[in-house]
Amino acid sequence: MALAGVRVIELAGLAPAPFCGMILADFGASVIRVDRTKMAMNIDTQARGKRSVAINLKTAAGVSLLKKLCVQSDVVLEPYRKGVMEKLGLGPQELLKENPRLIYARLTGYGQNGPLALAAGHDINYLAISGLLSRLGRSTEKPYAPLNLVADFAGGGLSCALGIVLALLERTKSGKGQIVDASMVEGAAYVGSFVWKSHRIGMWNNPRGQNMLDSGAPFYDTYQTSDGKYMAVGAIESQFYKELLKGLELDSAELPEQMSFNDWPKLRHIFTERFASKTLAEWTRIFEGTDACVTPVLSFEEVSSHPHNQQRGSFIKDQSGEESPRPAPVLDRTPAEPCLKADPMVGEHTVEVLEEYGLKAEQIEQLLATGVVESHATKTKL
Ligand SMILES: CCCCCCCCCCCC[C@H](C)C(=O)SCCNC(=O)CCNC(=O)[C@H](O)C(C)(C)COP(=O)(O)OP(=O)(O)OC[C@H]1O[C@@H](n2cnc3c(N)ncnc32)[C@H](O)[C@@H]1OP(=O)(O)O
DSSP, rough: TTTOOOOEEEESSSHHHHHHHHHHHHTEEEEEEEEOSOOSOOOOSSOTOOOEEEOOTTTHHHHHHHHHHTSSSSSSESSSSSSHHHHOOOSHHHHHOOOTTOEEEEESSSSSSSTTTOOOOOOOOOHHHHHHGOOOOTTTSOOOOTIIIEEEEEEIHHHHHHHHHHHHHHHHHOOOEEEEEEEHHHHHHHHTHHHTTTTTTTTTTTTOOOOOOTTTTEEEEEEOOOOSOOEEEEEEEEEHHHHHHHHOOOOOGSOOTTTTTGGGHHHHHHHHHHHHTTTTTHHHHHTTTTTOOEEEEEOOHHHTTTTHHHHOOOOOOOOOOOOOEOOOOSSSSOOOOOOOSOOOTTTHHHHHHHHHTTTHHHHHHHHHHTEEEEEEGGGGGG
């Protein structure tokens, strides 16, 4: 796999950093998640392919152990509020001094400087400060955050993974590591570059929810079917729009022009009535094989059995039967090979990892006995 041989220490976080670590693990990196000790439960749902060590960082021995793991690795991924790692004596200056090849990735909401750097926050706050939230939502409704996908995952976990991979690539030339300052505000804003840079072609001249791609246009929206399901319509270009009208059995001569903004409410009303006259299965059959850009809105339960997804194997099942998306994109020679085993329990690999990082059996026993680390072998899971 592309990242085989890359050693990553991921400090356990909430959602974006675990996703970043999972991407690295899916593509072959050895990812070790550092958990807290005495955890009642593990809420990391993005743990595929990782191993877990449990270390108490409120002890000097725990901190020096983590330091040992970090400086022997290629990447450290930390999701804490600015200053937390420095307080522990594990800031980038300290670690890079000991391992100048280290890539030190810091995934935060607001980045490492600026007046908000110390503030708590979540996806919706980062999205708000990026400007993007102001553009999301239907006309006359308040701004709407599309799950926590944009800041946490696209602008956060995924961008941070890109930063790490870029730093790894650069290291092959310079031999040097570097700090990756991944701010979810900036990551989200960057993902929104199209919105910024297409202002000048007039794509966003109208208020929220009244533009072509923000549910303003009747030819780029969802419509309810007679059985209460939904079809997605994305017929932007005139040749595809013609196909849409054909499928709906509408005569363009009797309709307003596609791009007549003032007529969009009227057109939407006509499309709404049409879509409400047939079931999802009927519309799917009508539009299948056409270029109308009309597709059924599938539920999570339906996606893996859709013939297209099925043929490409776009969704995978792990050994416990849990279904999830296959890692993307697909690399031709060195594709990701996602682990199908159950997610690691907190501390499941403590002993194995410490041995791998060169600790002797007596040292490990001492750390276990003093509660600096915890080990929960797989058999205790049963
Ligand atoms: C039934 C409901 C259950 C609920 C389950 C929840 C399910 C998950 C839901 C996911 C929701 C995702 C949401 C929408 C998100 O947006 S997640 C994104 C959150 N933001 C970030 O990640 C940005 C960067 N991080 C931060 O800003 C902050 O970490 C935070 C998220 C605001 C949390 O702040 P806070 O809890 O005060 O923690 P921090 O200041 O980071 O300090 C962490 C402290 O923990 C300590 N720590 C760490 N590891 C260990 C360890 N192994 N052992 C002992 N201690 C440990 C650190 O030393 C630090 O301690 P201290 O410096 O505070 O004394």
